[in-house]
Amino acid sequence: MTAANAEQIRAAIEAWIDPDTGLALADIGRVGPIEIDDTRIRVVVELGFACASQHSRLHDGLNETVSEMYAGHTVEIQVCQQIQAHPSPKKLPGLEGVRNIIAIASGKGGVGKSTTTVNLALALAAEGARVGILDADIYGPSQGMMLGIPEGQRPETAEEKYFRPIVGHGIQSMSMSYLVDENTPMVWRGPMVSGAMQQLLNQTLWQDLDYLLIDMPPGTGDIQLTLAQRVPVSAAVIVTTPQDIALLDARKGIEMFRKVDIPVLGIVENMSVHICSQCGHEEALFGAGGGARIAQQYETELLGQLPLALAIREQTDAGKPTVVADPESGHAQRYREIARSMGARLAKKLTTAGNSIPTIQVNSD
Template sequence: MADLSTDQVLAALEGFVDAELGQGLVEAGCVENLQVDAGRIQLECVLPFACGSRHAALKAELETLLKQSFPSVSVEVQVSQRIDAHPSAKKLPGLAGVRNIIAVASGKGGVGKSTTTVNLALALAAEGAHVGILDADIYGPSQGMMLGVAEGERPETAEEKYFRPIERHGIQSMSMSYLVDENTPMVWRGPMVSGAMQQLLNQTLWQDLDYLLIDMPPGTGDIQLTLAQRVPVTAAIIVTTPQDIALLDAKKGIEMFRKVDIPVLGVVENMSVHICSNCGHEEALFGAGGGERIADDYDTELLGQLPLALAIREQTDAGKPTVIAEPDSSHAQRYREVARKAGALLAKKVQSAGNSIPNIAVELD
């Protein structure tokens, strides 16, 4: 076994395909620090997305594979993750303290986008990532309540021009609700709202974030266009429900991001089925298969299907979303599956060329 080479070890690993990454670990460049000597193989598998819950199982699988291929050597595999920055397709300057920005959007309101955003953020954190949330819904901010931030709590300031994000459950966050009374309506025109969103984003001292999730307002208006033109968004996730009217608006959201060169990682179908809190019976109240159809139509991914469950609503309203309130529940595991899949897709994202902004013409009859 003295003649064992690194090429032989890599050849043995060549066919090992990671289920969530969807490609071989060697092909993806995940095998690092490979050392081979007489009677010993050492290597590190560095995954490019947040998946801490899978490290132990992957380590065992790789060690078993190598021991079967080379029975007379000892094998030591270390599994870790490193989430690199993926620059936006629009070549905008990056945001200090943030490696990747993901916009979570919907074409219409009422589909559970904010609930999905906060649980995805907590799921990514549970998988070992550093995560933040920007609540970009200036008119109706809700992330503060969902994260359990007390009414009246204000962010600290630094250098008289920056905010320090408020941290709850290991998540850094910034929201307009931290700056005004919760009963104060934001009676602002579009340019003021867009300016406020940019200030919240750029004047917050984000600290070493792998992912910043932006909880977008519904629709395809001022905030969305400002985000596309001036913020280095890495990719977007679309949240919808299975019903036809929601899918119609979700299609508009996908088309909008495509027109401004922001890749759509996939679709999350929320409220996919109703689960009775008494007997556990599942029923598709809003129809079935809508998320899968829209994913097929637009050549994107169905990231996951989330239930309409009383517990999810109650826990989020109480400031302890499902992923931390019941981390071992089936609901929390679904959020973590969506988070891992989205992270893996982001790691594989192919940068699109061009830096085009759609021309918007207003004609008066």
């Protein structure tokens, strides 16, 4: 029997490629304690992102890898997840009760950003994370309806200056729609809107969130600039459709986040194909391959493609988005795949930043 070596085991596990995300385990987690005796090997693997549905598969793959190295030993792999805080690239103070803030943005309206946001939030929760949504679209808030929050429900207050988030389908949320009548238009200038967004974010008592998704308004205006300058955003995700005009605006969104030093985790291509509800025929109504081209151009990831499907619209409008209305459906599984990929790439950025060495420049005057 070959004597087991802890460093060899650690190296093999860290080099193992997760087929779901395509990333090495060293990029998305860490190897914890390794215990070895004459006949048994015990290893704890801690993942840095939400992927509870994949633990069993990860366990089997890692178990097989180590067992092949030491055939005479009984191998016990324990897989767990611990989502760490990813600091803002701009070194802003963190938001109390929130580990990671991810902005879900689009260059233009009408691409399904809010529907994508709520389903990704529910997908992350289904994978074992604690998740919240801030509806930053002050002019057209929609997350309350999508989460099935009854019209007229108001958030409770605490200490006369804080709001308690309203919970729907297990997701903590805050939206301007909770504070004003549904039919009241927000006839405000830019500074007022930016101030309202900051108050909603900072005066909400978020409770131990792994991820706070910010449903951004479309475009690159006041709220986006305020977010970049004053909110500790960990990263952003861009939602687009394959249509050329949407892709043009998506590029502007990516460029904006780059200019303010917020990393873009990837692109979500929504409405990539239309699926006929009668026969199942698929047709690329808005073009094909646009999301992949932008991802390649900007050296980021195509996190996933979502169809233009009647069921997604109907379920979200009814206040039970696809991930909770039909969790075993193919659409729900796509959202969960994107959510896992998004979380994994954020975890990779954390490990990369943690291993980086700052550059020191000395200028002589």
